[in-house]
Each structure stands twice: as structure tokens, then as C-alpha cells.
Amino acid sequence: MTGGHRPAIRTPDQRIRVFVSSTLRELADERAAARAAIERMRLAPVMFELGARPHPPRELYRSYLDQSDVFVGIYWESYGWVAPDEQISGLEDEYDLAPASMPKLIYIKASENREPRLKQLIARIQKDDHAAYLPFHTAEELQERIADDLATLLAERFDAAKHETPDDDALLGKVPVPYSSTIGREEDLRRVRELLVKGGDRVVTLVGPGGIGKSRLSIEVARASADIFRDGVFFVLLENVHEPGLLLSTIAYSLGVRDTGAVDLEDRIARALEGRRVLIVLDNFEQIVDAAPVLVRLYTAAPLATFLVTSRVVLRIRGEQVYEVEALSAPAASEPATMHRAQRSSAVALFVDRAQAVRPDFVLTNDNVAAVVSICRRLEGLPLAIELAAAKIRALNAAAIDQRLQQSLPMLAATSRDLPERHRTMRAAIDWSVSLLPAVQRHLLEDLGVFATRFTLDAVEAVSAGRSWEADVLDALGGVVDASLVKQVDVGGRSTFSLLAIVREYAIGRLEERGQADAMRRAHADYYSELVRRISPDLRGPAQIGTVHLLSLELSNLRAAVRHLVWSDRLDDAGDFAWDLFVYWWISGFFSEVRLWMLELLGKQHPISTRTRAIAVFFTVWGEMWRRPSEEVIERLGESVRLFRESGDEDAAAMALGARGSTRMRFPDLDMPAAQAEVAQAREVFHRLGNWWLEALTDVALGLLAMARGEFPASLEHFERARATGERGNDAFTQVVAGNNVARVRLIAGDIDGAVAVYRTTLELAALLHYDEGAQYALEGMSAVAALRGDAWQAGALSAVAAAIRQRVGQYDVEGFAAHREPLAAVRAFQPEAVAAGEQAGDDMSVAEAYALALPDAGPAVQRALAQW
Numbered sequence: 050m051t052g053g054h055r056p057a058i059r060t061p062d063q064r065i066r067v068f069v070s071s072t073l074r075e076l077a078d079e080r081a082a083a084r085a086a087i088e089r090m091r092l093a094p095v096m097f098e099l100g101a102r103p104h105p106p107r108e109l110y111r112s113y114l115d116q117s118d119v120f121v122g123i124y125w126e127s128y129g130w131v132a133p134d135e136q137i138s139g140l141e142d143e144y145d146l147a148p149a150s151m152p153k154l155i156y157i158k159a160s161e162n163r164e165p166r167l168k169q170l171i172a173r174i175q176k177d178d179h180a181a182y183l184p185f186h187t188a189e190e191l192q193e194r195i196a197d198d199l200a201t202l203l204a205e206r207f208d209a210a211k212h213e214t215p216d217d218d219a220l221l222g223k224v225p226v227p228y229s230s231t232i233g234r235e236e237d238l239r240r241v242r243e244l245l246v247k248g249g250d251r252v253v254t255l256v257g258p259g260g261i262g263k264s265r266l267s268i269e270v271a272r273a274s275a276d277i278f279r280d281g282v283f284f285v286l287l288e289n290v291h292e293p294g295l296l297l298s299t300i301a302y303s304l305g306v307r308d309t310g311a312v313d314l315e316d317r318i319a320r321a322l323e324g325r326r327v328l329i330v331l332d333n334f335e336q337i338v339d340a341a342p343v344l345v346r347l348y349t350a351a352p353l354a355t356f357l358v359t360s361r362v363v364l365r366i367r368g369e370q371v372y373e374v375e376a377l378s379a380p381a382a383s384e385p386a387t388m389h390r391a392q393r394s395s396a397v398a399l400f401v402d403r404a405q406a407v408r409p410d411f412v413l414t415n416d417n418v419a420a421v422v423s424i425c426r427r428l429e430g431l432p433l434a435i436e437l438a439a440a441k442i443r444a445l446n447a448a449a450i451d452q453r454l455q456q457s458l459p460m461l462a463a464t465s466r467d468l469p470e471r472h473r474t475m476r477a478a479i480d481w482s483v484s485l486l487p488a489v490q491r492h493l494l495e496d497l498g499v500f501a502t503r504f505t506l507d508a509v510e511a512v513s514a515g516r517s518w519e520a521d522v523l524d525a526l527g528g529v530v531d532a533s534l535v536k537q538v539d540v541g542g543r544s545t546f547s548l549l550a551i552v553r554e555y556a557i558g559r560l561e562e563r564g565q566a567d568a569m570r571r572a573h574a575d576y577y578s579e580l581v582r583r584i585s586p587d588l589r590g591p592a593q594i595g596t597v598h599l600l601s602l603e604l605s606n607l608r609a610a611v612r613h614l615v616w617s618d619r620l621d622d623a624g625d626f627a628w629d630l631f632v633y634w635w636i637s638g639f640f641s642e643v644r645l646w647m648l649e650l651l652g653k654q655h656p657i658s659t660r661t662r663a664i665a666v667f668f669t670v671w672g673e674m675w676r677r678p679s680e681e682v683i684e685r686l687g688e689s690v691r692l693f694r695e696s697g698d699e700d701a702a703a704m705a706l707g708a709r710g711s712t713r714m715r716f717p718d719l720d721m722p723a724a725q726a727e728v729a730q731a732r733e734v735f736h737r738l739g740n741w742w743l744e745a746l747t748d749v750a751l752g753l754l755a756m757a758r759g760e761f762p763a764s765l766e767h768f769e770r771a772r773a774t775g776e777r778g779n780d781a782f783t784q785v786v787a788g789n790n791v792a793r794v795r796l797i798a799g800d801i802d803g804a805v806a807v808y809r810t811t812l813e814l815a816a817l818l819h820y821d822e823g824a825q826y827a828l829e830g831m832s833a834v835a836a837l838r839g840d841a842w843q844a845g846a847l848s849a850v851a852a853a854i855r856q857r858v859g860q861y862d863v864e865g866f867a868a869h870r871e872p873l874a875a876v877r878a879f880q881p882e883a884v885a886a887g888e889q890a891g892d893d894m895s896v897a898e899a900y901a902l903a904l905p906d907a908g909p910a911v912q913r914a915l916a917q918w
Contacts, residue, residue: 067199068095068117070143072127079123079158082188086195087121119202120147121195122174125158128167141170149272153180154198156191157898161842161890168893173279175895183912184901224271224284224330231269232402233377233395233432234262241270241372245277245328245355250370251348254334254358257374259551260433260475263359264332266374270357271330278355280325288333288550289501289605291612293340294645300329300347305821305857307638313676314641315346321857322351333550334360341366376430379422386422388415396425396435403439403533411442420447427454433551434478440533441485457481479555482532489518490528495563497535498556499573501605503545508606511576512569543602570613577603577610578622581629588632589742591779594818600633611646620650624661627668628701632742636782636820643668660701663692667705674708678715686712700738707731707747714754725754745774745783752790765794772807781814785823788814792830793868796837805834812904816914824896825854829869831903836872841880843902844873845887850899853892 067087071080080096087094095117114120122144129138137145147153155174163171174180181198185191244253255263271282285303290296297314301307306321308314334341341364344356348368358364363371377396384390391397391413400421404411413421424447428434441450457477483491496512497504506526513522526546529535536547548556560566580603587596600607607630614623627634627643634643647665650657657665667689673682686709693702710727713720728750735744752767768790775783788811795804808830815823832847848869877884891899897915900907907915 065119066093066095066117067119067121068114068143068147069121069123070140071123072125072129072140075125075127076123076158078188079125079156079191082192083121083123083195086192087199089196090199092199114143114146114148114151118151119199120144120151120153122153122155123158123191124155124167124171126160126163126167128164128170138166140167144170144174152202153177154195154202155180155182156194157182157184158191159184159186159901161886163890163893172893176275176279176281182895182897184898224282225268227265227268229406230402231265232399234266234269237266237372237374238269238273241266241357242273242277244370244372245270245274245357248355250355251368252344252356252358252364252366253370253372254360254364255372255374256360256363258361258431258475259554260431260478260549261374261376262432263374264550265432267330267332267357267359271328274328278326278328280353281327282330283327284330284332286332286502287337288553289609291336292645293337293343295608295642296337296340296343298639298641300331301638303329307822308641308672315343315350318347319350322347322354323856324353325351325856326353328355328357330357330359332359334358334364335362338362338364377425377432377435379425379430382426386419388413388418391418391422394422394425396428396430397421399432400425400435400439403436404442407440407443407533417447420451423451424454427451428478429474431475431478433549434475437478437482437533440531441482443531453485454481457484475551476555479534479552482534483555486528486532487525489521489525490532492516492518493522493525494529494534494552495556495559495565496569497529497546497548498553498558498560499566499569499609500548500553501609503547503602504606505543505545508573508576509546512572514572545602567617571617573606574610574613574617574619574622577606578614578626581607581626585629585632588630588636589778589780593636593780593782597633597636600630601637608642615646615649615653618653618655620653620655620657621661623650624657624664628664640668640671644672658696659692660696660698663689663696663698663701663705666692667701667708671708674712675715678712682712683709699734700740700743703731703734703738703740704743706734707743707750711750714750714757719757721754721758725751728754741774741778742780742783745771745778745780745787748774749787749790752794756794761794761797765791765798768794781818782820782823785811785814785818785820785827789823789826789830792827796830796833796868801834801837804830808834809904812900813907813911816900816907816911819914821854821857825851826868828854828899828903833869833872836869836876839876841876841883842887842890844869844876845884845889846891846894847887847899847903848873849888849891850894850896854896 069080069083069087071083073080084094084096124140129140131138135142144153153174157171175182183194183198185194241253241255244250255267257263268284271284275282283303285300287296287299290299297318298308301314301318304318304321306314306317308317331344338360344358344364345366345368348354348356363369377394377399379394379396380386380390397413401411401413424438425435428438438450438454445453457480483494486494493509493513496516497509499512500508506523509526510519510522513519518525526535530537530546534548534552536549538545538547557566560569584596584599587593611623611626614620614626623646627646634640647668650661651665651669666685670682670685670689673679674686686705689705690702690709693699693705706727710724710731713724713727728747732744732747732751735741735747748767748771752764752771755761755764755767768787771787772784772791775781775787788807792804792807792811795801795807808827811823811827812831814820815827828847828851832844832851835841835847836844851869873884894902900911900915904911
């Protein structure tokens with residue numbers, strides 16, 4: 050089986066071929082438009098229009114697809130003809146036969162009468178990470194879109210020819226793209242897939258020692274299982290999650306569920322998974338195995354969810370099926386190392402493949418076969434160990450590698466007798482590979498052990514300051530990349546580096562042995578503390594979107610930095626770190642993680658400053674003020690206000706005071722005067738101090754209080770003022786939050802046109818932010834607009850899309866916030882069939898289609914954002 054990237058696309062003079070799939074009769078004009086767009090780009094259209102042939106259609110499709118580089122699908126109303134003895138139409142067969150990694154551009158013509166089986170196919174296509182999915186109305190519009198999209202795709206693919214990079218969105222739960230082919234795992238893939246198809250086991254655990262290929266197998270299983278789990282496959286990397294209490298927040302982040310504090314995170318995840326057949330891959334679970342019972346609670350609450358876990362140890366929970374991942378096959382020691390036997394060995398095949406990656410002219414011959422087989426035997430078929438050995442073929446021939454392993458491996462393995470046998474072999478293989486490096490590269494590799502999933506050259510240079518190799522960092526980093534001990538990839542336009550988990554363990558272990566681990570962790574924490582101090586102001590204003598993205602890429606290192614600050618009793622630094630990132634925690638939804646750190650901080654028997662205690666108290670009750678408001682929460686926030694004031698931080702004291710007033714708003718017997726006084730006082734402080742971001746959000750709270758009193762003109766004034774503040778600061782988040790409230794009040798007042806104008810803006814900004822909840826509220830508002838204007842079908846469709854977003858992000862209804870419920874109920878009473886038809890259509894719509902319905906003239910920036918959503 051092969052994995053990894055499809056080869057980068059060819060240059061234009063080699064005539065890139067574009068396969069066009071659609072029904073023939075109903076889309077004749079659209080096919081002509083597609084042909085014109087493709088030929089305009091000087092590309093070759095591949096169109097199956099030859100009529101009946103004496104060959105099986107599937108073979109024709111496959112022949113055409115084998116010639117092609119890009120797949121274009123155009124769909125409208127018809128599912129197409131299903132041939133005798135076939136289960137699916139040629140339309141679906143073409144899509145299924147297109148290679149999974151082939152770029153796919155899918156165009157859906159607007160319709161209210163789509164056939165059910167075509168709806169099912171479109172719903173499946175929406176789950177395909179390799180498909181871009183866009184609506185259209187006319188053949189002329191389609192022609193322009195295809196030409197534009199092909200131009201964009203070519204630019205991306207030509208860049209990919211220079212830099213093979215993983216998808217940035219892997220951080221958001223997408224299955225990673227392997228860096229290289231997967232060899233020798235066909236049978237494992239088949240057997241694990243059978244376990245998943247059977248469906249009786251809620252947790253399938255891939256167990257084996259480090260370096261045996263559990264993570265790679267889980268990636269291949271995930272990529273091959275989209276047909277089983279039609280509602281999604283999510284990949285959750287736990288490599289740098291060391292506290293069991295962080296499991297839920299890490300899963301939530303990968304699912305797109307934000308932890309705003311309003312609802313218990315476990316409940317939100319259960320809500321997001323309700324009724325959805327999904328696969329959630331949890332990679333590297335062994336370090337938080339105490340959190341395994343959480344999986345039982347999750348699959349009990351979400352009975353259609355299945356978990357695929359990789360771990361070095363068995364979880365020992367009910368519902369678990371253990372699958373032992375074995376080493377690759379190597380010729381037995383009792384057999385002569387012949388070419389015939391070697392060519393049947395998956396271990397040998399892996400060695401040859403990885404050797405050719407660094408020396409393309411390397412081939413297996415009668416002269417080197419014995420040495421290659423011996424290498425694979427010595428390394429016991431462990432894939433990572435074989436890859437490390439093969440990387441040395443750049444400088445050594447196979448015989449020299451085998452001879453050095455023969456001399457070094459037994460001695461190195463003997464020094465680790467406390468490890469199981471294959472763990473010893475893997476550790477010895479890494480030790481041997483590292484021993485061939487110059488001293489500067491060895492020491493740098495050990496230093497890199499303090500980093501989490503990804504890190505940048507700037508970070509490496511910072512932690513290397515003062516080391517004897519400081520001036521040689523760049524060359525040394527290049528050396529360990531060449532040795533295959535460090536990976537270099539471009540992510541989000543930045544050059545980043547990463548280590549495999551087992552190599553990181555080795556590196557940090559060597560630092561511990563040399564007594565330098567604490568110093569390097571301190572340098573790491575200092576670098577990220579300074580980074581946070583420097584960029585946190587950009588979380589408010591025009592740089593907000595880019596700063597949130599940057600911090601998300603660094604999330605694992607942020608966690609590692611806080612972990613070290615708390616562990617090493619730098620508690621005041623930990624408090625400052627958490628407080629500087631308050632806006633990030635709010636926008637991205639990480640309050641449960643921060644709460645854990647702050648609880649640990651408060652439990653330390655170590656003096657802390659008054660301000661740090663105020664910060665910790667605030668974060669520990671933030672979630673409680675939304676979920677379980679009580680007099681105790683009021684009292685604790687009052688304590689935070691007092692401590693902030695004692696420390697001289699008036700701005701933070703106002704934040705805690707505003708939170709206290711907001712907590713009162715959650716009480717059934719609202720103490721309006723107290724809530725009003727506290728929120729208004731907080732706003733006054735923010736205004737005086739120039740903290741426009743919190744001033745705007747406090748205005749939103751005042752507007753909600755005015756609504757609770759039935760004073761709608763006053764509430765609109767507060768919401769408008771908050772929105773205007775957000776506009777002046779060019780802050781997308783503030784504009785979305787305030788704007789949805791402005792539009793809601795305008796609707797209540799009967800100003801439908803005014804509401805539409807604001808909802809359009811919030812929809813655009815929510816798309817650019819990829820802010821699900823903001824889009825959900827705006828789509829609900831546009832559903833209400835459609836209902837009030839008598840468009841029952843559109844009202845139902847937008848309501849259904851918004852409901853799907855609510856479920857996906859685990860959002861519960863908040864009383865009074867669902868602006869569409871009453872108008873929708875009213876129009877349903879008169880046009881029940883039209884509303885039902887709209888809801889059915891909405892169930893099949895993507896967010897992009899819903900945007901095209903609500904915002905048909907969206908600009909190119911919004912359309913690009915939607916294509917990636």
C-alpha cells in the first residue's frame with residue numbers, strides 16, 4: 050500500500066488534464082462552459098461523451114481518470130442512470146474511482162428538486178478533505194469559477210512542487226498527510242478496518258512499542274475509513290498532552306468545539322457528537338492513560354462515535370479491542386539472504402524505499418542484499434529504526450552500515466536492560482544514529498527535546514543563546530534534518546521543524562542525564578513568555594485573525610511553557626502568561642485548560658503575588674459563572690476584584706467586576722440594580738483607561754441588561770456603540786458579537802432591511818474568522834428575515850444549516866438568542882410543506898451553500914475562506 054502526497058502537478062507545457070464528471074443531458078450548457086474554462090487555461094479537458102461502448106463503463110472511467118490530474122464534478126438535480134447489475138450510477142462511480150489524493154473541484158447548481166441519492170452523494174463529498182465545494186447558478190458563472198479555481202490550484206500545486214507541506218488544518222482535527230509512502234501494512238490496514246466495520250468495539254487500541262509504526266498505521270486507517278464514518282474522521286494528536294485533565298479540551302479543539310465556559314465541556318462534546326457516526330483517532334495516549342475512563346463516558350453519551358487509539362500500553366476499559374502492531378517482516382536468520390527472499394520482505398522494501406529517498410540511484414543488488422537483510426534483522430523489523438539506518442546510505446554503503454550496527458547495537462541495547470526488548474532495540478538504533486553525528490549536532494538535537502509538536506528557527510536560536518554552538522545553529526539544524534532525526538515542513542507560510550515523539554523522548558532523556566534539562570526548559574519557557582508578551586496586544590484589532598492563527602500553531606509549546614513555569618514554581622510568571630493570553634483563550638475556547646493550570650498554581654505551597662492570586666481566582670471561577678452561577682461565584686469574583694485593586698491593576702479589577710455583574714444576569718431572580726451598577730462601573734473604567742476591546746464587550750452586556758428590562762431602544766444604543774467601537778478598532782470578533790445583537794434588536798423593532806445589512810457584515814466577518822457560533826447566529830437571523838418576508842423555503846433551509854452548526858460545535862440554546870424561532874413557527878403555520886422542504890434541503894447544504902443563499906454576492910475573500918471552512 051502506498052500513502053503520502055500525490056506527486057506535484059506537472060508544468061503547463063506538459064498539458065495538465067482535467068476530468069469533467071456530470072450528467073450529460075441536463076447539464077449540456079454547463080459542460081460546454083467547463084470545456085471553455087479549461088481550454089482557456091491551456092489545459093486539456095477529459096470528458097466522457099463517447100456514448101455506449103462495448104466495454105464495462107467502470108473500465109472506461111478508470112482509463113480516463115488515469116490520464117487526469119484534476120477532477121471537476123458538476124451536479125444539479127439528477128443522480129444519473131444506474132446500469133443493470135450495478136448499485137450506483139456512473140456519476141457516483143466516477144467520483145469513487147478518482148484517487149483519494151486527486152484535487153477535486155465540485156460545483157453544485159442551485160436546485161429545490163434534487164434527487165435523494167444525489168443529495169447523499171453531495172453530503173459525502175462535503176466530508177472529503179481533497180474536495181473544494183462551491184455553488185453556482187448559471188453556466189456563465191460556472192465558467193468563471195472553474196477558470197479562477199484552476200488558476201488558484203495550479204499556483205498551489207507549483208508551490209507544492211517546491212515544498213511538500215502538511216495541511217495547516219491538521220491542527221483542527223484533519224487527518225495528517227504522510228510525508229512518505231507506507232510499506233508493509235496492507236494486512237494490518239485490512240484487519241483494523243474490519244474491526245471498525247464490525248462496529249462492536251467502541252475503542253480500538255493499536256498497541257506496540259515506540260517506533261513500530263502505530264501512528265502511521267492509524268493515519269492510513271483514518272484515511273481509508275471515510276466511507277465507514279460518513280459524518281467525519283478526526284485526528285487528535287496527544288503527543289504533548291501530559292495532564293489527563295486536558296484530554297477533553299484537546300478533543301474539543303480538534304472537533305471545532307469551543308470551550309467558552311458556558312456549558313460543561315463534556316456535555317458540549319456529547320452534544321456535538323449526538324447522532325453522528327464519526328471516528329476519532331487519539332494518537333499517543335500512553336502518557337495520559339489515567340484519562341481512559343473519559344472515553345467510556347463519551348461513547349456512552351455518543352453511541353455512534355468510535356475511538357481509534359494508539360498507545361504503548363493497553364487502556365483496560367470496557368468496550369476496548371486491542372490490536373497488537375507487529376514489526377515488519379524480515380527474512381529469517383536461518384534462511385540465506387537471497388534476492389528472491391529479500392524482495393518478499395516488507396522490512397527490506399522499507400529500507401530500499403527510504404534509501405532511495407536520499408540516494409535515488411540506490412538499488413537492491415546481489416552484492417548488497419546480504420547487508421540490507423542483515424540490517425533489517427538486527428533492527429528487528431522496527432520501521433523507525435530501519436528508516437534511520439537507511440538515511441545513512443547517503444554517506445555509507447549498506448555493508449558499512451551493517452558492520453557499524455553489528456559493533457554498536459548489542460552494547461547500546463545492553464545499557465537499557467530496564468526496557469522491554471523491542472524498546473531496547475529502538476533506543477539503541479536512535480543512539481547509534483545519533484552517535485554518527487558531529488558533537489554540535491548531537492548537542493543541538495538534545496536541546497530540541499524541550500520543544501513540543503512544532504518549533505521555528507527563531508525559537509531554536511533563542512534557546513541556544515549562550516550554548517557553545519550558538520553560532521552554528523543553522524548548520525547544525527540542517528545536519529539533524531539530513532539525518533532524518535528532525536523533519537522540516539512549511540506550515541502557515543512559516544518554516545517549522547518537528548521531532549517524532551520517541552526521538553523527543555530520547556533527546557530529553559539525554560538532557561536529563563547531563564543535568565541540563567531544567568536549564569533548557571527554562572530557556573524554552575522564557576522564549577515563549579517573551580513571545581506572548583510581545584504579540585498579545587495584537588489579539589485586539591486588525592492583526593487579530595493572524596495572531597490567533599499563530600498562537601494556535603504554537604499551542605503545544607504554550608502548554609509546555611506553562612507546565613514548566615508552574616512546575617518550577619515560577620508562579621507569578623505563569624499568572625502573567627495566562628492573563629496576557631486572555632483574549633486568545635476566549636476566542637479559541639481554552640478556559641478549561643487554563644482553569645487546570647490555575648488550580649494547580651493555587652495548590653502550590655509557594656508564595657505568590659496578590660495579582661497572581663487574583664488572576665488564578667478569576668480563571669478558576671470563569672466557567673462556573675456561566676454554568677453554575679451562585680452566591681459562591683459572586684463572592685469569589687468579589688475576592689478577585691479586591692485582589693486586583695490591592696495589586697494596583699485597575700483594568701483587571703474592572704474585568705472581574707464586569708464578570709461579577711454578568712454572573713448576576715444568569716440568576717433566575719436577576720438583581721437588576723446590582724448587575725447594572727457593576728457592569729456600568731466596569732465600562733466606565735475601561736473607557737477611562739482606553740481599553741476599547743473590553744469596553745465594547747461590556748456595552749454588549751449592558752445591552753443585554755436593557756433587553757431584560759424590555760428597554761429595546763436603550764439596548765440597541767449599547768449594541769450599536771459596541772459595534773462602532775469594534776469597527777474603529779478593526780476587530781472582527783467584537784463586530785460579530787455586537788453585530789448579531791444589533792441585528793436581532795432591529796428585527797424585533799421591525800427594521801428588516803436594517804437587520805439584513807448588519808447580518809450580511811457579521812456573516813462575512815464570521816467566515817474570515819472561521820467563527821462557527823457567529824455564523825450560526827447570523828444564519829438564524831437571516832432565517833428569521835426570510836420567514837418575515839414570506840420565503841418559507843429559505844427560512845427552513847437556513848434554519849437547518851444553523852441547527853447543524855449548533856450541533857457540530859456543541860452549542861446549546863440560550864433563551865432569547867435564537868432570533869428565528871418565532872418567525873419560523875409563524876410561517877410554518879401557513880406554509881408547512883415549504884418550510885419542511887427547505888429544512889430537508891438545508892440538511893444537505895454545506896456552510897458555503899448556505900452562505901451563497903443568504904449572501905449571494907459575497908466577495909472573493911469570503912469565498913476563499915468558505916472554500917477552506
